[in-house]
Structure formats: structure tokens, C-alpha cells
Amino acid sequence: MNVLWLQSGGCGGCTMSLLCADTPNLMATLADGDIDLLWHPSLSEASGAAVVDLLEACIAGAQPLDVLCVEGALLRGPRGSGRFHVLAGTGRPMIEWVAALAARARYTVAVGTCAAYGGVTAAAFNPTDACGLQYDGDTVGGLLGGAYRSGAGLPVINVAGCPTHPGWVIETLMALALGDFDAGALDALGRPRFYADHLVHHGCARNEFYEFKASAEKPSDLGCLMEHLGCKGTQAHADCNQRPWNGAGSCTNGGYACISCTEPGFEEPGHPFARTPKIGGIPIGLPSDMPKAWFVALAALSKSATPQRVRANATSDHPVVTPAIRHTGLK
């Protein structure tokens, strides 16, 4: 299965993240998964005319194209011309190249939230009229339109994340190579369900603090980041706290809020990223699937029941009270 990878209105960070894959040999992992890089901007040898010839051969059908991966938002501006990104050496806007190649691809994959929904490039008043391949924020459409289906009959596969976890990209490509990927593998926003059916909250190392609503008050505190510091882990779809980033990490492990980067529109939350918006002292964004009255009642109860250890550690940058040692056997 060949893969053509293009970059447009983004930062290249999803590629950089991919290169952090926790594998003894990334190139061999891809090859063993029957993934052959037709061209990748950071890895391949070919530059210039050789690349343009390859793209044209794909569009003409002379070169079969199995997977088109696009990283970065699609820039439609100024005034619909696409001139905010003209592919070097071609005089042709990148949005035209991508649309022509997507028409030929068996599968089209948006790598990262920019390519999926527009992402950070579409923030503020969206100066470049950036959008995703098949979404403009959370509205279906984008560059290719809602009716687009790739050669295999699938909509764009949105491997959303800012950046994407290397595992999300590799496992998506491997599943495609295995022929294991159908429309049922995608959630309602086109994201692979294998990682998007989880919440960032699942497996968060701060869960004991969450249970007791023992909250961090300033950056570097160990407590739960939801009440004050903007964390959206209880609503954000991803398995970030179940598969480690860079060997040992995650955003919440790094001491900062989940900003829900797999979600369309995360770039404009309507409040400062690291401050929780509240009404009457209650965070506006409550955990997914939890009725507000229950949350308020449980929060009040758990706050009143917070162990002293949890309360003290929540506002410290390292544990100051250790758990009591108890015999746990039945004697």
C-alpha cells in the first residue's frame, strides 16, 4: 500500500510526532505493515521536478495512489484563490493539488486537526480562510465537500490531534493496509474510533484528585486541572492517558490542561486556554454524559470527604503527604 504525504497550512508537527514513534525501527515498522512511502516531505530523496512528475502521474492515473495523507489546513484565501499556499515550483495553489489527488486516492487521511477541521490555522478571524479536507470547523464541507468519498468509498479519515500521537497514525495506516477499516471504524466526526472512543480523562494520573475535587490552584500543582486551569480531559475524545507520549508523558502528566485538541474548533475555546470558565463557581464544561445536578451534588459531597493527604498534595508540586501504610489481607 503506497502513501503520498503532503503538507500545507500547518506546522509539520504531526510528522515530527510520528518520528517519535516508540518502535525499534520506524522504517521497518512501516515496511512490515506493508506501508510504502511514495513520497514524504521530510523523509524522501526526491525534490523538485521529480516530485511534481510524481504528483502529475498520480492525478493522471498512471501511478496508482492508495493513501493520500494531508498534514496542515487547506488555505482557500485570499478570496478563494488559494494563493496563501502555492506549492513551490508549480505556480499552482496547494488546494488544487490536494483536490485533484483526493479524486484519485483509494483513501484520504487528514493527519492532525488542521487537515481534519482547520485547527489552529483557522483561529481568530481565520485570516487565510483555512479549513479541513472535509470539515470547516465542526461543519461538514471543507475543501472536498460533504459528498466526497475516496476510491474505497470512505469519507476523509480524520486522525485529529494537535499533534497526532504517532500510534494513531501508524495504526490507522496499518488498519488500512490490512483492509480492516470501514465506515464503522469512524466516529461521528470522522475520527478513528480506536482512539476517539476514549476520553483523555481515562487513565489520567490525577484521577484521585478529580474524584475528591481536590484542585490545582496554580500551574505545577498536582491537583485536578478541571476546576481552575481549563482542563477538558473529561470531555475530550482521545486515549492520551492510556498510551504514553514520548515514553512517559501526556498533557496532564506535563502539568497542564487538556485543551481538547482532537476536537473541531478547539483553537477558539471562547475563554483563555488555561482558565476554566465558570458560572456561579461551577465549571461550564461538565464531564461528558454527566447531568449537571449530579455533578454539583457529587462535587459538594466529594469535596467534603477529601482526605487530608489528597487536599495537601493537590496544591503542592510534589507529594507532601504519603499514603498511609495498611495491611490489606483478611487477618
Add this chain to the structure above:
Amino acid sequence: MSRSILGPFNRVEGDLEVSLDVEDGRVRAAWVNSPLYRGFEQILQGKAPEDALALVPRICGICSVSQSAAAAAALADASGVVAPPNGARACNLMLAAENLADHFTHFYLFFMPDFAREAYAGAPWFGPVEARFKAIHGSAAAEALPARARFLQLMGTLAGKWPHTLSMAPGGSTRAILPAERVRLLALLREFRGWLERHLFGDALEAVGALDSVDALWAWLDARGPERGDMARFLELARALDLAALGRSPDAGRYLSHGAYPLDGAPLFARGVWDAAAGRLDAMDADDVREDISHAWLGGSAEAQPPFAGETQPDADKPGAYTWCKAPRWRGQVVQTGALARQAVDGHPLARALVADGGGNVLSRVVARLLELARVVPQMERWVREIVPGEPFFAAAPMPDAARGVGLVEAARGALGHWLVVRNGRIHNYQIVAPTTWNFSPRDAAGTPGALEQALVGTAVEDTAGMPLAVQHVVRSFDPCMVCTVH
């Protein structure tokens, strides 16, 4: 004379187009086009000041932490907060981890594969270089990528993830390091040191860092030959191809460094501008910077502006423009920046000697990066040892409703500056001058070309499938980051 337009370049970060006028087989003039505009400076206006910490790392996936560092420094300058000693060390470790990973990535993945191309088949050095550095298929790609990934596990512990961390803050780091983690960080550094000493250098880091002249460099190669390691392989082919004569910047004999890795009030590597012709170190002040938009697709004042007053208004139809990149100038002069500049400004004898010998060129730019790998890893080991578990990593400070701040840091590719103006508690103006903005600057109002544009002049052009290899070597010797350039 013929005009050719080259692109897309790959194995640079982002998209790049270069136009060349060629006469008698040599480049007579060059124009560099950064063809992607995203508008971060427009996006940042009106945001809460601390939101810069979430947005600016996303300017660039390969220089993400350095963008965070510049934002944190600008915010700290505006609020007056000083990070506690642990926090300063943690932030230096994050930035150094990214900078060294970038040098490593540049050498193994971006730069060296060009010497493994068919065009060089038959050269006496080619066989082992092809086996080692062939794009995607060489043994280096197989071995260096996992070594890089392991090294960046530092970021998992220090910063949650890489790229795009929010651990770096004006008051230090949001992530305290516990005693066991400190040991783990040291173990990862030792592992990376071991890899570099076995594969890249074939020598102790300290021995490479002690090379003090051009003669010493070649003597080091000759002592054990190209079998010593990957750096020696490069030096052997660099001597055979005379890469010291390639990509020189004749009129850009000035080397800018903002100074790197501040600790206890002073940077590890000094700040300044090294004037190679005069053999003089000039002071670098943020007020000495102006940005000219005469050849950029940007509207605004025809006069070059200090970044605090800078504007960013796209104008795709502007006559005479050929790039989205502004033209930054230091005291009106073109400068180049990067590892070579950083080491020359700091006074490292080998860097100074390389600059005196042939200025910025393909050899000296690449050697300086490798030198920096050898010099910085021991410092990282020291910073980890100096961390005192239990002491704070972060200091809080309120952001005033009206303030200005400058953050000057060193990314892998050189001098990165953020100029921040806060009014009414919101970002009023945010201007970014990135390393490749300096190096890949277009012409200014006086018509003076930027550093790469000058470096390409005189390059012998033998057409290789439409993209002359010598041009590719020169371009990649700068390790350009195009997504930072325009942002």
C-alpha cells in the same frame, strides 16, 4: 542567461521555492520565496496574553519548544517574573532537548541523504555513504530515528509531550521533577551520549568539543579516517567536494546570536553579533532590529519598522514582491544565524576559526551543529544533576493590563525573537522574527539580498533532474524552517 524556478524542496521543514538566474553555469542571482502564509501574528491579536503559550508552539512542529521559550521569555519580560532555579534548569533542558534533536534530525534525515544520491555514484567515498545515509533505506534512518525518539523521551517526563507542550511558562515549568524522574532523565542523557560517541563521533563528546582549529579538525579526521564515525564520513566527503567553498555568504560576514540557555542571570552561550571581517563582537540589542516589507506580499509602512511597531497585513497582489517573508535587518545589515553563529559569538575556537577561514559555508554550518551536540549534552547532564527535588519549579506572577516584553532565545536554527505589546489585558501586537526569517530573508528596500540569496551566488549549477545538487546542499546547510519563517 536563464531563469529557473526550483521547488518543492523537501527535507526542509515546510515549503520553499528558489528562483535562480544562471549564467555560464553559475548562479548570478537568487530569489528565495517562502510560499506559505498562515497569519499567526494576526491570530494572536486580541487574545489573552498567556494564550500565546498555547498558540505559538503550533507555529512550528520542529521548533515548537523554542517558540514556547520565546513567548515565555516575552511574557516574563512583561510581567517581571523570574523562574526559580529548578524551573530555569527544566526549561533549559526542554529547549536543549529540542535543539539537539533538530541538529540530529538535520544531519541524519535532511542533509546527508543528498550525498547518497545516484549522482555521486563512483566517488571514492560513495559506497559506505550510500549504505549509511540513503533516504528512508539507509542504516542511519533505521538507527538514528529510534535514538532520536529515545532522546525525546526526555520531553515525556519534562514536558508531557513533544511537540507542543504547555509546560514551559513565564514563571518556569509546570512540571516538577521527582527524584526517580531525575535519575531517569540522567539515564536517557547517558544513553544519548553513548549513541553519539559510538556512532556519530567515534570519540568522547569532550574530545570533539575540544577541537580548536581547522587543522585540528582535519587532523582528527586523519587520525582514524572515515571509519571513525558518521561525522568523519561527512568530513571525508566534505574535503573531497570542497564544501568549505560552497554556499559562502560574501556580504554577510555577520553572525547573530541571542545567547542561549540562560541560567542565574547569564546565558551559557553568549549574546552578540560576530563581525568576522573586523574580528569583533558587537552587542546585540532588541532595539537594533528592523523588519522591511519591501519585497514581501505584505502591506504597511514602506519604512523598515521595529518589531514593536510591526504590522502584518497580507497583500497577495503587491507589485515587486516575491515572498511572504519579511526582511529583518540588524542595524541595517544582513546577518546569518544558527549553530555556527551561536558558537562563533560564544568564542568557541573551532567556530571562530571556521568563520575566519571561509565564513559561513556548507562545511562550517554543518560542523557547528555537530560541535554543538558535543558541547550541550554535558551541560544537560549538569542541569539535571543541579535539580533539587522538593524545591519549586514555578513562580506565579500576575500579567499587567498594559505592558511590553521581548523574548530573545536561540532555537536550533538560530536567533528567535518575540515582541509582545499588551493593552487592556489583551495582546495588542505580537511580532515574531524567526531564525529562517533572517537567513532566508528577501531583498530589502535597498535591494540587498538576504543571507541565502547571497550564499547561492556563484554556485556551479550542473542540472540534476532539474534541481542542482549543489543548490540543495547550500539550501539545506542552513537547516531552514519555512513554517517558522513566515508563521
